[in-house]
Structure formats: C-alpha cells, structure tokens
Amino acid sequence: MATCKVCGDECEALMSVKQDGKTKKMCEDCADRAREANEIAEASESVVQGMMGFKGRR
Numbered sequence: 001m002a003t004c005k006v007c008g009d010e011c012e013a014l015m016s017v018k019q020d021g022k023t024k025k026m027c028e029d030c031a032d033r034a035r036e037a038n039e040i041a042e043a044s045e046s047v048v049q050g051m052m053g054f055k056g057r058r
C-alpha cells in the first residue's frame, strides 16, 4: 500500500505524472486529474501565446 501525497488516500499503486517539469507520484485518480489539468494548461498557454502574437505586432 502506498499513500497518495496529492489526495492523501491509500492506493495500490502510485503513478508518476510529469507536472510543471517535475515528476510527481500520485494515485490513478489524481493522475487523471493532473493530466486533464496539464492539457487545459497547455491549451490556455497556446491561447495566451496566440493573443500575445496578435497584440504584439511589430
């Protein structure tokens, strides 16, 4: 048994998920959530970059 450091629940196996360039160990539930958050972060990042590119005309 291992304890997930993200939600504090005990789980059978921890998964390694890369977040903010660091590998974090968490349970499957948290790994799913982290992956979703990563996708959202990436999506909003590209939106911000697109906006900056649009506003930052030279």
Ligand SMILES: [Zn+2]
Pocket: 004, 005, 006, 007, 008, 009, 026, 027, 028, 029, 030, 031
């Ligand atoms: Zn967890």
